[in-house]
Amino acid sequence: MGASGARSACRTDVATLAATSQGSRLRERVATAASTANPGYFALVMGSGIVSIGMDNHHQRVLSVVLLWIAIAAYAVLVVVNGWRIVSFRSLLASDFTDPRRAFGFFTFVAGTDVLGTRLAIAGWRGLALALLVVGSVSWFVLGYVVPWTAVLGRSVRPVVAAANGTWFIWVVASQSIAVLAAALEPQTQGGRRELALLAVFSWSVGVFLYAAAGVFVAARLMLYPLDPADLTPPYWVAMGATAITVLAGARIVQMADAPMVAATRGLIAGASVVFWAFGSWLIPALVAAGWWRHAVHRIPLRYEAAWWSIVFPLGMYGVAGHYIGRADNLPIVRTIGENETWFALAVWAAVLIAMFAHLTRTVLTARIV
Numbered sequence: 081m082g083a084s085g086a087r088s089a090c091r092t093d094v095a096t097l098a099a100t101s102q103g104s105r106l107r108e109r110v111a112t113a114a115s116t117a118n119p120g121y122f123a124l125v126m127g128s129g130i131v132s133i134g135m136d137n138h139h140q141r142v143l144s145v146v147l148l149w150i151a152i153a154a155y156a157v158l159v160v161v162n163g164w165r166i167v168s169f170r171s172l173l174a175s176d177f178t179d180p181r182r183a184f185g186f187f188t189f190v191a192g193t194d195v196l197g198t199r200l201a202i203a204g205w206r207g208l209a210l211a212l213l214v215v216g217s218v219s220w221f222v223l224g225y226v227v228p229w230t231a232v233l234g235r236s237v238r239p240v241v242a243a244a245n246g247t248w249f250i251w252v253v254a255s256q257s258i259a260v261l262a263a264a265l266e267p268q269t270q271g272g273r274r275e276l277a278l279l280a281v282f283s284w285s286v287g288v289f290l291y292a293a294a295g296v297f298v299a300a301r302l303m304l305y306p307l308d309p310a311d312l313t314p315p316y317w318v319a320m321g322a323t324a325i326t327v328l329a330g331a332r333i334v335q336m337a338d339a340p341m342v343a344a345t346r347g348l349i350a351g352a353s354v355v356f357w358a359f360g361s362w363l364i365p366a367l368v369a370a371g372w373w374r375h376a377v378h379r380i381p382l383r384y385e386a387a388w389w390s391i392v393f394p395l396g397m398y399g400v401a402g403h404y405i406g407r408a409d410n411l412p413i414v415r416t417i418g419e420n421e422t423w424f425a426l427a428v429w430a431a432v433l434i435a436m437f438a439h440l441t442r443t444v445l446t447a448r449i450v
Contacts, residue, residue, distance in 0.1 A: 109444045114161050115169040118386035119176050120185030120247060120315070124436075125155045125192035127392030129199045131429045134400050134422035136202060148199055150433075155196055162189070180243040183231035187254035190220045191325075194257035201264040213261045217279070220254050227251070244301040246315030246390070248294040252322040253393075255287035256329045263332030277339035284329045284349065291322055309378035312370045314387040320367060321394025323360030324401040327353045331404035353405055357414060360398060384435040392432050395425035 132147035165173045176182045197212030232240050262280040266273055298319070330353030336342050374380050402418015405411060 106444075111168075113440075113444050114164050115172050117161055117165065118185060119182055120188045120250065120390065121161075121386045122155070122158055122188035122192035123386070123389035123393055125151050125158065126188060126195045126253075127389045127396055127429055127432070128154060129192070129195035130393060130396035130400055131422070131426055132199050133195075133202065134396055134403070134425060136199075137400065137403050138419065138422065147429075148203070151196055151199065155192060158192075177227065177230040178235065180231040180235070180240055181245055181247070183227050184247040184250050186223055186227055187220075187250040190216050190223060190254035191250065191257040193219065194254075194261040197261045198257075198264045201261065201268065204268075206265065206268045209261065209265055213258070213265065216254075216261065217258055220258055220283075223254070224251070241297055241300050242305050244297040245311070245313065246298065246318045248298060249291070249318040249322040250315070252287050252291045252294055253318060253325050255283050255290055256322070256325040258283035259287065259329035260325065260332055263329065263336055266336050273337060274339045274341075277333075277336055277341045280329070280333050280336065281341040281345055281349075284326070284333060285345075287322075287326060287329070288352070291326065294322075295319070309374045309380055312374045314385070315390040316370065317367055317391045317394045320360045320363040321390075321397050323356045323363070324394060324397040326356045327360065327401040327405050328397065330356070331401065331408040334408045335404075350409055354409060354411070357401065357405055360401075364398075384432075384439040388432045388435065392425065392429050395428055396422070399425050 128147050128151035132144045132151060135144035135147060177186070193212050193216040197209040197216065200212070201209035259280040262276045262283070266276045266280070269276060330349045333342060334346055334350045334353070375382050399418045399420075399422030402414050402421065404418075406413075406415020406418060
């Protein structure tokens with residue numbers, strides 16, 4: 081072999097070695113990202129799904145379907161990632177369950193499953209939506225006992241309320257998402273309507289009490305312990321999102337056909353839903369002011385994090401809830417406010433999606449491991 085042939089073979093070996101090294105680094109970055117994935121990342125599915133429903137209400141069919149497929153793709157990817165965590169990163173997963181600041185994020189799986197199921201029910205995919213209702217209901221039941229025990233009651237460190245934050249309201253959202261999907265399926269079901277009505281009213285009622293409990297714990301944390309600007313994370317927006325999904329669930333229950341549970345509670349739920357809408361509307365300026373105080377006054381950098389989807393979902397849910405409660409209770413002003421706000425939610429969704437892809441590209445696809 082001549083000198084030129086040797087140099088060519090050497091370059092080939094170097095290129096192969098570099099490609100192999102680059103591939104191993106990418107696998108390492110992907111594994112690191114999966115092992116430390118935020119339990120609340122299913123808020124991406126929640127936000128995409130609810131904005132898709134909002135666009136469907138505006139008769140923007142193509143845009144709504146695109147958002148639906150994004151939600152489906154995100155759900156599939158996140159199920160795989162979390163399955164990977166269960167198999168390969170059990171210790172990190174267990175630490176999330178015992179951390180009261182992160183554990184309630186697991187309820188985004190329940191809410192994401194049910195929001196996606198609700199959108200599929202609207203599209204006429206009744207069987208798949210019913211399957212997601214079963215998955216969401218079982219997950220809600222199991223996590224509803226496991227998470228409070230591992231993250232709160234079973235901890236030896238006291239006081240636990242010092243770690244309470246906005247993610248605790250996701251438990252409320254999960255409960256109300258069951259009611260929304262059950263009510264959405266009821267008109268498409270010939271048999272089992274009474275059972276769906278029972279499930280809807282039951283989970284709505286539980287969600288109301290959970291909101292009161294979460295509100296007390298979070299308020300106690302804000303009043304009893306020093307509040308640093310860094311503590312006002314995006315999940316505090318879920319306090320508003322929980323009121324909005326309570327309104328949506330109530331509106332859908334009010335529109336259900338007569339069943340013993342619905343007939344007994346329709347008036348109560350209709351009135352309570354209006355109260356929750358008013359309180360959620362009141363929370364919005366306070367949450368905006370908190371964000372201004374955090375980022376503008378105290379100069380905390382505005383960088384992408386998974387928790388940003390905890391802002392998208394409440395904004396989308398507020399718009400959809402206003403649309404439905406306005407129709408159910410004949411409140412045209414509320415309906416107009418909700419329908420107009422949905423466009424703002426779409427803009428925020430797009431901005432957060434772009435920020436997410438930029439973040440993943442920078443930290444996973446192209447980052448260097450030193």
